[in-house]
Amino acid sequence: MVAPASGGAAGIDWTTWLRRWDEQQTGYLPDREVRFAVMFDVLEVLLPAEFVALDLCAGPGSLSQRLLARLPNAQCIAADKDPVLLAMGQGAIGDVGARLRWVDADLLAEDWVANLGLTHVDAVLSTTALHWLSPDQLVRVYCQLGQLVRPGGVLMNGDHMRFAPHLGHFRKVADEVKAARRADAFERRGVEDWEGWWAALAREPAAAELLAERERRFSGRARDWINPSYDFQVGALREAGFAEVDTIWQNVDNRVLLAVRAA
Numbered sequence: 001m002v003a004p005a006s007g008g009a010a011g012i013d014w015t016t017w018l019r020r021w022d023e024q025q026t027g028y029l030p031d032r033e034v035r036f037a038v039m040f041d042v043l044e045v046l047l048p049a050e051f052v053a054l055d056l057c058a059g060p061g062s063l064s065q066r067l068l069a070r071l072p073n074a075q076c077i078a079a080d081k082d083p084v085l086l087a088m089g090q091g092a093i094g095d096v097g098a099r100l101r102w103v104d105a106d107l108l109a110e111d112w113v114a115n116l117g118l119t120h121v122d123a124v125l126s127t128t129a130l131h132w133l134s135p136d137q138l139v140r141v142y143c144q145l146g147q148l149v150r151p152g153g154v155l156m157n158g159d160h161m162r163f164a165p166h167l168g169h170f171r172k173v174a175d176e177v178k179a180a181r182r183a184d185a186f187e188r189r190g191v192e193d194w195e196g197w198w199a200a201l202a203r204e205p206a207a208a209e210l211l212a213e214r215e216r217r218f219s220g221r222a223r224d225w226i227n228p229s230y231d232f233q234v235g236a237l238r239e240a241g242f243a244e245v246d247t248i249w250q251n252v253d254n255r256v257l258l259a260v261r262a263a
């Protein structure tokens with residue numbers, strides 16, 4: 001495992017920053033908690049009580065924290081490449097009695113799977129993250145996950161997934177509903193948004209070193225969502241060797257895509 005560095009950020013109240021992170025993310029996704037809960041419902045039905053899950057692009061570990069609280073015999077690996085969010089997760093959540101391991105991993109690096117330190121997991125879960133990948137990158141990551149998830153194991157991706165290009169009315173509904181929900185959260189109710197959250201953290205002097213490292217790691221990356229469509233994702237998961245692939249939960253274009261590897 002590659003342990004994330006603390007970056008000289010001692011003294012930061014990471015618990016408060018994690019609470020603000022969750023509020024900010026919930027501003028974008030009013031049913032974020034329901035989406036997490038559905039993913040855990042799936043794990044409860046399809047996996048034995050003891051299992052190992054990978055929280056892919058975990059950020060500060062919101063999913064891992066909830067999963068480990070709800071499923072007491074599970075273990076989690078939280079992997080991300082953002083040094084700020086890794087430090088926050090470690091500071092706020094810790095290792096949950098040695099049940100949670102943090103890994104510094106860049107999905108675009110060749111060796112990220114090898115660096116996890118295990119050959120198989122029972123489940124891979126990811127939320128609000130894989131939209132950063134281009135179609136080519138997503139296909140490669142899904143193929144890697146097709147090998148990493150053990151036979152009978154599951155992968156779930158919770159994210160906005162664009163409707164196919166010919167579904168113009170569906171796309172219009174998704175765009176307008178998303179815009180209305182964001183206006184309600186950020187303009188009417190004054191919830192802190194993504195930019196505001198990062199700007200506020202930048203005013204913490206003790207976070208300067210971590211933020212500089214983050215800047216180095218993410219520089220040159222396009223900030224726009226790429227957001228491969230739902231149909232593309234289903235096809236890519238089938239190609240990657242998952243036998244059953246479909247939506248298990250949906251609110252407009254926000255879905256949990258479930259993929260099960262043949263036993």
Ligand SMILES: C[S@@+](CC[C@H](N)C(=O)[O-])C[C@H]1O[C@@H](n2cnc3c(N)ncnc32)[C@H](O)[C@@H]1O
Pocket residue numbers: 025056057058059060061062063079080081082085105106107108126127128129132
């Ligand atoms: C919007 S955040 C979501 C975090 C968390 N899953 C959640 O739901 O709160 C997206 C995450 O994807 C991570 N990410 C983006 N590109 C990545 C990459 N190439 N490798 C690893 N993590 C990446 C970011 O660092 C960030 O933590």
